[in-house]
Amino acid sequence: MKNTALFDCVLVANRGEIACRVIRTLRALGIRSVAVYSDADASARHVAEADLAVRIGPAAPAQSYLNIEAIIAACKATGAQAVHPGYGFLSENQAFARALDDAGVAFIGPKVHALNIMGDKIRSKNHVTGFDVPVVPGIAESGLTDADLIAAAPQVGYPLLIKPSAGGGGKGMHVVERPEDLPFTLETARRVAASAFGDDTLFLERLVRTPRHIEVQVLADAYGNVIHLGERECSLQRRHQKVIEEAPSALLDEATRARIGEAACNAARSVDYVGAGTVEFLVSDEAPDEFFFMEMNTRLQVEHPVTEMVTGVDLVEWQVRIAAGEKLTLAQDDVVLTGHAVEARVYAEDAEAGFLPSAGTVVGLSEPQGEGVRVDSSLLPGLEVSPTYDPMLSKVIAWAPSRPEALDRLDTALAGTQIAGLRTNVEYLRLLINDDDVRAGKLDTTMIERKLPDLTFRAPTDAEIAAAAALLSAPDASATGASADSPWSRGDGWRIGGAHVGIPVQLEVGSSTVRKVTLTRDGDVSRVDVNGTVFPVSLLPGGPDTVPLRAVVDGVTLSTRFVTAGSTLWLTDAGWSVPVRRLSRQEILQAQLASIARAEGTADPEVRSPMPGTVITVNVADGDTVEEGQVLLSVEAMKMEHQLTAAVTGTVVINLSPGDLVSANQVVARIHPEQSDTPTEQEEPTS
Known part of the structure; x- marks a missing residue:
């Protein structure tokens, strides 16, 4: 329903999927x-979907999305x-x-008074205790030093739990x-809080064992009307960052739901909350x-869609209407929770490699649709995902109608989510929602950390490796780095001095695994030897660039899609994806020389950044003697700080400073190992 009293034009001061979501309601x-x-x-995508778009600055958030004047x-x-x-x-900035x-x-959003009280976790916790809202034991006072x-x-x-007073979203919390x-x-907590929120104030709370994170959605207008729209279960978290959310919670009965809802309304009333x-x-x-x-988030939440789907209420619409001065037409008795909804956050991260942030260009995309x-x-084919911003895609x-059915439907939807060009957590999300405890509703905020060591991620089969080898060994420049008419690009195995039985190929699978295969060609069919088994491979004709390639291996058409991105091939299937790259001759030679330069079985003295990002701290100076395991520097990408350590004891060579940009796999430091003064068994001590 339209209302002439609403705004004519609204600016969305954000980016990514939330900007697209707000624009959708504004259009409606x-x-x-x-x-x-x-x-x-x-x-x-949000730029393309809006009616107007305005540039506000460089990539760095401080110069663009956090630039109030712009x-x-x-x-x-x-x-x-x-x-x-x-x-x-x-979104919660008083200034x-x-x-x-x-x-x-x-x-x-709410008025400055509410932002002031609820935007500071210490102040908010002390404030709500006077309004019949229970709080966790701890110490929450302003100005506390580390010594205090x-x-x-x-x-x-x-x-105990260290928490930053400013900010939200679980960032900066440390157990x-x-x-x-x-x-x-x-x-560490002060440094992260200062960087993320511009405020390094910290406080302590008792850590509640086997806790569940339950949050309540409230709506309030400027006329004193406050209602809640039920609760959301947000207990599936990793590093205090939510991964899966659902509504309603399987834990609460109706009596507890009413009590916790009223406590949430009391918290909102305590600051004359609006919105x-x-x-x-x-x-x-x-x-x-x-x-x-724990806290009140004075804004829309990432997980608001699950509440919208079980209540039928468009929260963004009501935000706009309330800001325009309208009264709530919903009473508490009008709020009915119907069915069950579950949300999964798709992140640009490599779950198998410890959830390292991922960046790249989307070269293949398929997103699910259908009933429920x-x-x-925020995704588009060709979109470049930068390490500058939050990793949520x-x-x-x-x-x-029921929780089991909602989980089944979400699993099917995730299987239909195919993203090629960068690593994502989609496979991990499917593993998580199919865990027996998750299915049984036995959740807590530490569950993911306990489950991670036992998760088994899918590896490419030999048949998929064979198909990838055939695709990446095609006689073109992308496969070898040489020009198309160069002898190095020939795929027929010809060489001076006689025929070559097979072409040796080394493939980098994922970020580190190297597979060695051999292939020969017979017309349009490649015969690829993988681990001693020969697979005949033929390729199905490709369509437009947006259509992935298919392969027939040993007479079977693989369900796997193959998407090319330069010299890298992306394999995707049922939410799973992995990059496969053919190593160049130069890379193979460098690896061989590096292994010769150090004793077999010893650690690599080169320290590489596992992700593109920005150097945050450098803990050592060039020429320092460092111990094995000592932190050398920290790199930040997508709001995640990663510490890089020395693999061996020795003298460090490092020439980086805070603020420097590094690329994935870049050598950021080298360690010259200590030379032992103890003679080996083969050496005779000099007399």
């Missing part, structure tokens, strides 16, 4: 949308009457809300099991009728 309301973008996002200027240039901040970036107010632009926190820790009790680990962890917000609680799995306030399936996505959501 007949409101003109304005996108903003950085240089890295000039070709992004966003205010974009509002004035386009005539935007209001700003929707999405989540993250400036931004004030600046919009000064410029006469409406902020689609160390002194207070014994009273809080171990294990400390032992007193001796606290000083170093506090240093959509979420109140987060810890609930012990052992005592589900007890819950503790919703996809909120899309969200796949499924609704069904």
